[in-house]
Amino acid sequence: MSRGQNLACLDGVVGDAEETVIPVTDAGLLRGDGVFEVVRLYEGRPFALDDHLVRMGESAARLRLEIDLDAFRRDTETLLGLVGPSDAMIRLVATRGGRRIGLVEPVPDRSEPVKLALVEYAPLRTLDGVKSLSYAANMLATRLAVERDAHEALLVTPHGRLLEGPTSSFFYVLGGELFTPPISDHILDSITRRRLVAAIDVQERSASVDEIADMSEAFLAGTTREAQPVSEIEGRPLPEIPGPQTVAAGEAFRALVARELAS
Ligand SMILES: Cc1ncc(COP(=O)(O)O)c(C=O)c1O
Structure with a gap:
């Protein structure tokens, strides 16, 4: 350092x-x-x-x-x-x-693929759109995931809707197409997510726990991670690690960072 x-x-x-x-x-x-x-x-x-x-x-x-x-x-x-x-x-x-x-x-080392464990989480409506200091629940979610031999949590509502990581957005591939949950699901309007939605072919779509079985790849996105491949969700290994869409998203993100910083 x-x-x-x-x-x-x-x-x-x-x-x-x-x-x-x-x-x-x-x-x-x-x-x-x-x-x-x-x-x-x-x-x-x-x-x-x-x-x-x-x-x-x-x-x-x-x-x-x-x-x-x-x-x-x-x-x-x-x-x-x-x-x-x-x-x-x-x-x-x-x-x-x-x-x-x-x-x-320092930037944490987040280059390795991550195993995710599902952690139940009900977004607090009063804090919608607020990146507040009240992050104990997010930090606890990661700890709970680590206790279950994962690296990170994937937050899921009590009704089984997949949301995001405690400090990252979630992207997943189903039937060959890339998706990410919509902001209206009460997730943070991530700046990395915004850039990716503008730069690559990705659709906003809610995802349910049941669909994990059909996901071919997934990644977490955020300021500290860019696009970090997911290797496993709730004990189910993903078939492609990192999958082609994850690699493409990471490359597109790095290219846009380089472009923005040069301009
Ligand atoms: C809950 C949550 N979601 C997503 C993200 C990613 O946001 P950004 O891309 O702006 O870093 C963060 C960042 O800390 C976060 O706390």
Whole structure:
């Protein structure tokens, strides 16, 4: 990890992430009341920063939380200047206590195919469209999946509708066609998913647990994963790992990242 990957920016002041502190009375900590975004840096250049800031503004507005997006942009630029040309992530956090946090983090290694276990989850309607700090249920879902010898959870409603991963979108192939659940199923409007829906041949369609048996391939998509192949869902190995549509999606995504960063 380079020196710049240990940095935090709190209300515009840069310091060592380990030593940057906020008061314990902040409701962001006490109640998970706040919003966040994670922006990927490719060789020090932020991908889709504007989209992340817009989504953060929308999340905050829905949560009735006032935030200063221009200040978040300035903090991001300050951190970018210190990080240098490395692959990293910047986490932006706005708390109910009014704190503005930017954290540089390493990109987790998510190159290997993942085994998914189904974890029941009922999306909270009041948090629709909000990337909130209340992520305990998502983090627990991953832990429950790991306890069952999988790597990651695939969230499924009590009625058997497949949704997304705790921090990623879900794509699947049925009858040779690529699909992803619609946003109206109360999943996050993922920026990676948006880009893929615009760039490749994929249709939005709800999926049921019963259809897992017929899926020929699947992948998770997100800022930290791009398109990560799925090897198994709830004990059923997928026939193609990575399948051709997964490989094509990964290539298309990397190509659009390169194009956007060059422009
Ligand atoms: C619940 C959920 N779904 C999907 C994603 C992927 O979103 P993005 O592509 O914007 O990173 C995330 C990202 O953290 C998430 O938390």
